[in-house]
Amino acid sequence: MVRLRPGYSESLLDIIERMLDKGIVIDTKIRISIDDIHLVKVRGTIILSSFSAAAKHGIDFPSEVIHETQAWRDLLTKVDCPQCNKMVAREELEEGCPWCGYDMGPS
Amino acid sequence: MEEEEEILEPEKDTQQDSGLAAVIDRVLDKGLVINADIAVSVSGTELLGIKIRAALASFETAAQFGLQFPSGTDMATAAWNEAKIEKEDCPQCSKRVSTEQLLNENCPWCGWISAKAKAIAKAKVTAEYS
Numbered sequence: 446m447v448r449l450r451p452g453y454s455e456s457l458l459d460i461i462e463r464m465l466d467k468g469i470v471i472d473t474k475i476r477i478s479i480d481d482i483h484l485v486k487v488r489g490t491i492i493l494s495s496f497s498a499a500a501k502h503g504i505d506f507p508s509e510v511i512h513e514t515q516a517w518r519d520l521l522t523k524v525d526c527p528q529c530n531k532m533v534a535r536e537e538l539e540e541g542c543p544w545c546g547y548d549m550g551p552s
Numbered sequence: 553m554e555e556e557e558e559i560l561e562p563e564k565d566t567q568q569d570s571g572l573a574a575v576i577d578r579v580l581d582k583g584l585v586i587n588a589d590i591a592v593s594v595s596g597t598e599l600l601g602i603k604i605r606a607a608l609a610s611f612e613t614a615a616q617f618g619l620q621f622p623s624g625t626d627m628a629t630a631a632w633n634e635a636k637i638e639k640e641d642c643p644q645c646s647k648r649v650s651t652e653q654l655l656n657e658n659c660p661w662c663g664w665i666s667a668k669a670k671a672i673a674k675a676k677v678t679a680e681y682s
C-alpha cells in the first residue's frame with residue numbers, strides 16, 4: 446500500500462499497517478541436537494495478518510464467521526485508490542475516485 | 553530570585569501517527585488474524601501440538617466481519633446496529649462517518665466534501681441553469 450500524501454513520512458503505524466496488510470508468514474523448523482542426538486524438534490507455521498489480507502488469501506478464520514456481510518463483499522470487489530487509499534469498486538475508480546477525484550486516465 | 557521566562561510555543565505534534573495508542577487503535581480497527589500450527593517433539597516423540605486460530609478486532613470491526621461473539625451477547629442493541637453501519641475515516645478530520653453520508657453529502661464534523669458529492673452538486677447547478 447503506497448501512501449502518496451505529500452509530506453507524509455513513514456511512521457511506525459504505517460510500517461505495522463503495511464506489514465499486516467501484506468501478511469506475515471513464519472514457517473519454521475527448529476532442531477536442537479547434541480552429539481548427533483536429536484533432542485528437541487519444533488515445527489511451526491505462523492501467520493499474522495490483517496483481516497483484509499487474510500480474507501483475500503483464504504486464511505482460516507476461527508469458528509464460523511458470517512461471510513454474508515458488506516465488509517466481506519467489499520474486500521472481494523473493491524480496490525485501493527492509488528491516491529487517497531480508500532477502498533473503491535473498480536468500475537467506480539475507472540470513472541474517477543468518488544473520494545478524491547483521482548483519474549486513472551485512458552485505460 | 554530571578555527566573556527565566558519560559559516561552560510556551562505551540563509544538564507541532566509529529567508523533568501523532570506513531571504513538572502506541574494509535575498503533576493499537578489501527579490494529580484493532582483493521583483486525584488481526586493469528587494462525588499457528590506448532591509441533592514440538594522430543595527425541596522422536598511428538599509431545600506438544602499447538603493449533604491457534606485467533607482473530608483480534610474491535611467490536612465494530614468484528615461486527616462488520618460477522619465474527620462470532622460469546623453466547624449470550626445481545627446483538628439487537630442500538631450500539632451493535634450502529635457498529636454494523638459501514639464507516640470510513642474522513643480524509644480531512646479523521647472522524648468516523650458513515651460511508652454513504654461521507655461520499656454523497658459531506659463530513660458532518662469538518663464539512664469535507666468528496667469528489668463525488670462535488671460532481672453531484674455541479675450537475676445540479678448545470679441542470680438548473682439549462
